[in-house]
Amino acid sequence: MSTQTQFIGALLDAAAPVPDGLIDPEGRAAGKRFDVYRNNVIVSLVAALRDGFPALNSLLGPEYFDALAGIYVRQHPPSDPRLMNYGASLPQFLSGFEPLAHLPYLADVARLELAIRTSYHAADHTPVTPDQLAAIPPEALGNQCFGLAPSAVLIHSPYPIVGIRAKALGGNMGEARAHDVLVARAEFDPIPHILAPGVLSFLTALSDGRALGDAAGLAAEAAPEFDLSAALGLSLSAQILTERAIP
Amino acid sequence: MFDAPFPTSLPLAPGVGYKSSHFAQIMADPGPVEWLEIHAENYMGDGGRPLAQLRALSERFSISVHGVGLSIGGEGPLDADHLARLKHLVGWLSPASFSEHLAWSTHSTGYMNDLLPLPYTDATLTRVAEHIDEVQTVLGRRMLLENPSTYLAFAETDMSETDFLSELTRRTGCGLLLDVNNVFVSATNQKTNAEAYLKAFPTHAVGELHLGGHDVQSDEHGDPLLIDSHGAATADPVWKLYADLIARIGPAPTLIEWDNDVPDWPVLRNEAELAAHILSPVA
Numbered sequence: 001m002s003t004q005t006q007f008i009g010a011l012l013d014a015a016a017p018v019p020d021g022l023i024d025p026e027g028r029a030a031g032k033r034f035d036v037y038r039n040n041v042i043v044s045l046v047a048a049l050r051d052g053f054p055a056l057n058s059l060l061g062p063e064y065f066d067a068l069a070g071i072y073v074r075q076h077p078p079s080d081p082r083l084m085n086y087g088a089s090l091p092q093f094l095s096g097f098e099p100l101a102h103l104p105y106l107a108d109v110a111r112l113e114l115a116i117r118t119s120y121h122a123a124d125h126t127p128v129t130p131d132q133l134a135a136i137p138p139e140a141l142g143n144q145c146f147g148l149a150p151s152a153v154l155i156h157s158p159y160p161i162v163g164i165r166a167k168a169l170g171g172n173m174g175e176a177r178a179h180d181v182l183v184a185r186a187e188f189d190p191i192p193h194i195l196a197p198g199v200l201s202f203l204t205a206l207s208d209g210r211a212l213g214d215a216a217g218l219a220a221e222a223a224p225e226f227d228l229s230a231a232l233g234l235s236l237s238a239q240i241l242t243e244r245a246i247p
Numbered sequence: 248m249f250d251a252p253f254p255t256s257l258p259l260a261p262g263v264g265y266k267s268s269h270f271a272q273i274m275a276d277p278g279p280v281e282w283l284e285i286h287a288e289n290y291m292g293d294g295g296r297p298l299a300q301l302r303a304l305s306e307r308f309s310i311s312v313h314g315v316g317l318s319i320g321g322e323g324p325l326d327a328d329h330l331a332r333l334k335h336l337v338g339w340l341s342p343a344s345f346s347e348h349l350a351w352s353t354h355s356t357g358y359m360n361d362l363l364p365l366p367y368t369d370a371t372l373t374r375v376a377e378h379i380d381e382v383q384t385v386l387g388r389r390m391l392l393e394n395p396s397t398y399l400a401f402a403e404t405d406m407s408e409t410d411f412l413s414e415l416t417r418r419t420g421c422g423l424l425l426d427v428n429n430v431f432v433s434a435t436n437q438k439t440n441a442e443a444y445l446k447a448f449p450t451h452a453v454g455e456l457h458l459g460g461h462d463v464q465s466d467e468h469g470d471p472l473l474i475d476s477h478g479a480a481t482a483d484p485v486w487k488l489y490a491d492l493i494a495r496i497g498p499a500p501t502l503i504e505w506d507n508d509v510p511d512w513p514v515l516r517n518e519a520e521l522a523a524h525i526l527s528p529v530a
Contacts (some may be wrong), residue, residue, distance in 0.1 A: 004322045007363065008356045021402040024436035024466065032466045033399040033436070036474060040361040048360070077357030080329060081288045081316025121292030150293065188296035195282075 011038050012074045024051040045073040048083045053090065054114045055168035056106065068097070071136075084121050088114060105159035110193060112161045115183040119190035122151035127186075127239035133232070142213030143224070146206050147242040151185040154200055162192045185240040194239060199224025203235070211243070250520050256343045257455060257500035259308050260526065261519035264313075264477075264504045270300055272512035274307065279523035280516065282309035284341065284502050288316045301340065311455065311502070312336065316358060319378045319392070320351035320365040330385050337386055344455060344500075346391035346424045347382070348376065351410070366401035367411040372418075379419040391402035391454045396432040396475035408433075409447040416452040423449065426457035427489045428481065428504075432473040441488055450496045458489060458522060459504035466475050478507035480518060492524050492527040498526045504508075 010016040014087070022030040046069040050057050057065040072093055078086045091114065092102060094107040117185045128146060136144055155161070160183055163174040180200035193204075198219035205215035219226040235241050256475075262282035265273070275282065279502055280363065281340035290297055304310065314333060337345055365371050382390055394412060412423060425448060434441035460479030466472045481489075481503070493499070503518040 003366075004351065004354050004363075005356075009353050009364075011359065012356070020397050023467070024404050024470070024471075025436075026397060026468075027402075028401040028468070033472065036398040036472070037363060041359045060377045077359065079357055080326065081352070081358050081360070082286065082291050082332075083360065084292055120295050121297070121374050122295065123293035124295065151295070185295065188299065205449060235525065 003132040010034070011041050012077070014038060024140055031151055039222060042070055042073055042210065045077065045083075045086070046070055049087050051092070052087050055165040056110050058168040059103075059106065059109065059164070070098075071141070079193060084117065087164070090114070101196040105157070105161060105164060108110055108155070108159050108161045109164055111155055111157070112165055112183070114192045115155055115181075116192065119151040119153050119183045119185045121190075122149075122185070125149040125151065125242050128243060130236050133241075137209075142211060143215075144212045145209060145244045146212070147210070147244040148203060148207040149184065149240045149242055151183075151190065152207075152238075152240040153183040154203055155179075155181040155183070156200055157181065162194050182234075182238065182240070183223065184240045185238040189236070193234065195234075196225075196230060198223030199231045199234065202228075202231050203240075206241075257311055259498040259500060261522040262309075262500060262502045263515055264506060264520055265304065266509050267297070269508060269515065270304075270328070273304070276512070276516070277308070278516040278519060278520050279419075280308070282388065282500065284311040284313050284504075285343070287312050287314040287333055287336055290336055297337060298301060305340060305342075310340060311341040311344040311346065311500075312340065313345040314345070315362070316352055316360075317347050318353035318358075318438065319347055320349055320353060320363075320371070320375055320436050321353055321378075322374070323354065323380055324379055326353060330382065334385055335380075335386070344391060345386060345388060345435075346393055346455065348393045348395060349408075350395045350413075362395055364395060364397045364401070364450070366404045366406060367406040369402060369406075372406070372411060372414055376415055376418045378498045379415060379421050383419065383421065388420055388483065389420060391422045391424040393426055393457070394429050394433075394448075396426075396429040396436075396473075398436055398472065398474075400401045400437060407447070409444060409449070412522060413449040416449055421452075422454040423452045424455045424457060424491075425450070425453045426459070426504075428457065428459045428461055429475060431482070431485045431488060432461050432475050435471050435473045438470075439486075442491075445488060445492055450492075453496070453499060456489070456499050456501045457504055458485060458501060458518070461485075477504050479505075480514075481521075485523070486525075493525050501526065513529065 006019040010019050018030050018034040049069045090108040091110040158178045159181050162175045167173045180195035183190050201222040202215050202219035206217045216228045258281040261279050261283040263280050263284050348362050352359050398416040425452050430444050458481045459477045462474040462476045464472045501522045
């Protein structure tokens with residue numbers, strides 16, 4: 001086993017002995033000096049997760065969050081140095097974490113927090129404006145294709161995750177029903193929007209390259225009360241539509 | 248050996264480690280601060296506020312890109328994807344300086360988010376020199392390598408850190424980032440002499456200096472154990488080492504590093520003013 005393999009093995013396992021050959025100035029085994037590195041690794045990565053999942057931290061309480069994140073960090077250290085991406089597998093980890101099985105919405109709240117972070121760092125885009133949309137002849141509108149902004153992220157949850165997150169961060173709970181959510185960033189700050197019935201299907205179909213008319217049809221199949229003009233209104237105000245050539 | 252002009256064009260003035268919470272105040276009231284240092288890994292997203300702020304800052308200040316995740320001291324090969332991301336960032340920004348650490352952080356297990364130590368031997372010297380050559384070739388520029396804070400030693404080490412760094416500059420042509428706080432922290436922890444370290448340091452290769460704060464602890468034997476926390480003001484003995492160094496080698500770009508428990512802007516600006524007085528004693 002290589003020196004650095006041993007070093008990392010002992011870093012991530014607090015019960016492991018300090019690897020041979022690590023010493024203090026008197027030549028004694030390193031002991032607490034090695035623990036400095038152990039501590040730096042776990043504390044800094046737990047802090048990165050706390051920054052990335054503030055609502056989860058609030059829902060669990062900092063002490064529980066530390067313990068949970070400590071387990072996660074040891075099992076799933078970052079795969080590369082971009083900590084802005086760290087924690088992508090935390091929702092899945094939460095789903096399988098037996099002691100929290102009675103709080104099944106936590107994984108979806110974590111998914112929402114991840115979506116907000118993804119949106120924050122996503123590429124900038126030039127949105128389709130209301131004037132541009134209005135300039136499309138009505139007979140051509142059904143065949144028009146649009147893309148979704150790179151910073152637009154769609155989530156479905158059986159839980160009212162937008163309200164749970166808002167309350168965890170000191171706001172109001174709002175509507176307590178299942179949520180389809182669009183996270184979108186007009187300029188720099190991502191905002192979660194609760195979607196009306198069918199809108200998630202509509203936006204997913206647009207994103208998949210379906211023309212507007214097809215996407216509206218799919219949305220109406222998924223939810224008969226789907227309201228196309230309201231869906232377009234939200235898409236324009238949230239600035240998520242981008243130009244896409246007709247295939 | 249990478250043959251190119253001196254590794255940095257940073258101003259011979261104070262800089263600070265950039266924190267987004269200071270954006271508006273830095274733009275409005277920089278005081279003596281003429282340049283900013285950013286951690287490369289925080290600007291590897293595709294867009295949004297971080298890159299927009301960085302672009303705006305770069306139009307007003309010289310920028311130093313400081314990598315914390317390349318793992319130049321790693322046993323394995325450098326992460327080619329990460330190096331490509333650095334190349335992209337450096338190409339986009341054209342910073343005045345690029346620097347990284349004499350340390351490692353990535354292994355097959357993953358990225359540890361800490362600057363881990365390595366033994367100083369012929370074998371590690373060869374490996375680190377190869378990694379620096381690769382970085383300089385891919386980026387197309389000379390880099391600065393920073394001396395680490397260390398908390399322990401390796402029984403197998405048979406070369407001093409200053410000899411190790413001197414030999415790296417000779418083999419690769421890289422410059423050095425001399426972190427004076429790290430010198431004090433390591434010398435205290437290793438029971439060596441910080442003044443002697445600085446006398447032995449190849450100062451002709453220095454392109455940038457770092458100052459920052461540390462925590463004072465002790466080990467299980469009661470010996471002092473200083474932690475490079477970047478979470479406090481620079482300590483008095485570090486200021487003394489710095490002032491003596493500047494008196495000997497002349498002014499050099501000097502960064503105030505304060506990454507944790509980030510203070511309000513006036514506190515950080517005041518640290519930069521202390522450095523400015525030492526850099527230009529007449530002012």
